[in-house]
Amino acid sequence: MMNCKKYIDLFLTVVIYIMTSSLYSQKSKLNDSIIKTCSIEMYANPDKVILEGKKIVANSDNIDYKIKGYKLIADGYSSKRDYQKSLEYVIKANKLLNLSSNKLLKIIILNKLGIQYHQLKIFDKSIQYLDQAEDLILKYPYPDSIHADLGKNFIVRGFIYKDKFSCDIAIDFFNRGIAELLKAKNNSNYAIISIAKYNKGNCYIILSNNKLAKENFIQSIEAAKIINGKSLWAFGLKGLAEVYTIEGNYKEAISSLKLALVLSQDVNDLILNDELYFALSENYLAINEWDEFKKYHEKEINVQKLLKSRQRISVSESLGVKEVELKSKIEIETSNFYYIILFLAVLFVLILLFFSLYFRRKTKEIDTINNKIHLLQNDKIK
Template structure:
């Protein structure tokens, strides 16, 4: 009978290795589940999502992907609150860890988010650059069923940019392509983006003087937002409908829709949304000669407008600092390359000079030796 002796240290090592991997997988699964659940509340309860994101970051340990997801969650929540300064801060933290990750889908998500944030900061060339990188990575990803959400976001953000930079016809085409991709996903975050896209389509149809299609898209935006209980998105949709009513001279209908929007917005405290509601209410109260209410809401509009400008100034400053840091880094790298090239060329030239100097000296010695031999032979003769 053959006896096999098992080394106890080896057994402990294998057991520890398997246990560590099991715990890592469990932690990653828990992190993933928490991330997915919290993502559903980005527009309905962003403050809660920020706390969940902080919890993911603090409990992620050495799990880089979890930490990146935690930072992205916080970034998304601040972005929904229109606090782009804080959103950019946490996105940069996620981006700083990205080189340590091998998760291709996570890298695509961060590239897309970079495009979104730079669009929100109105740095469109940089936004398109990130969106192009994301789209390239999406097209290279082998499992096509996994990229509908990211591709949908990519198309819709392009639609935002083309709406502001070019024309609504191009924008609507990209909105429709994005919505088509997101309808294949059917998740809460997907429906929130669909609601945003439909709202922007409604705005496009206002610009194209097609009030009927504008109302249709605002109603569809409202229904998509209601499905996921996204109060701020429902409020935006109501505000859009009110805008059409104002254009058609239905001021009382507009006021009713704006008051509905205001009730919804009180739960989320979105500065841009409140600014638009206050502006709409002041304009419609002015049109109906309700002077006291006009003064109240016009004053609120001016106050909140000032707050938004201050916030945008801070965000833009943060973005410019980041761009300056990138340019400084590139300049330092290029300067280092130039110095390296010059030093290499100098030492190469120096070695070449030394080589030829030694060769010339050697040849001179050989020539002197040959001459001395010739002289010696002449003397013997």
């Protein structure tokens, strides 16, 4: 009877284990599916991405999925250009990294921090995290698994070099990044490919090469269409319109800008809308359509008011980050200073003890020798 009960208990334990493992596997597959879908919808429906990310964080007991959930939320806010909120969630993800053994996930979060600080224009901090990510990428044992991460790393460096140095250097990094992303053979990577192509197009405008600028803006649009990235598609059209404006094809420019405006309606990207309104007003001014010029100029002014309000928050956030870093650095240096003082004090006490014991021992030795001499002298006198 006892043996029968033992076998029943063992059977029930195995059944419970199998059911638990099956449920965990199903939950993991569902989370992976949501993350994959959201990475494609990032630029078409960022609010949905944020909501799904919050659900993953709330419902997952697994640290890796919590990190992925926070990263998804951060990506959604980045897409909405709410960098203050985005930074908040990527920092939450970063705080959990020490609890994860997933090296690839660490690379992804460090890359994201590099992207985030670039968006906040804190370039030195961005490079710091990109270097950490690249170091882990070079050490990663499965190089075929990190093409996308290396590609993103190169492209963000391209953004920084475009802002700080020259377009020639930036284009080289954009090309290297795009090549790595294409090796990964994942449709979700076409979002950042579209962004890289758009920035290449802007570089070629700066370099006065309208032909290559146009080619890259068209390629940016094609990449955006693959993932239905409406805001990216709109940016590509805006870039293409800029080339048309430079060439004097104002009606072609207006046509591209109006299509971009339709695409941007669901995204609510203030910077994109500001640039589209400005470009439309300038092109209508060029063809002397005053009513249309005034309409879009007024819209541009209204958007700029909203942008200034948001930029004040972003600047405040950037200064806050710097202040926290400085405070942390001061605390570390103060702590180090106290440790050095404590170490020197202990060392000084040890040295005093050493010499005190040394002199005491020598004094005893001298006293012993003196006693021996005294005894010898007394023996001789006797």
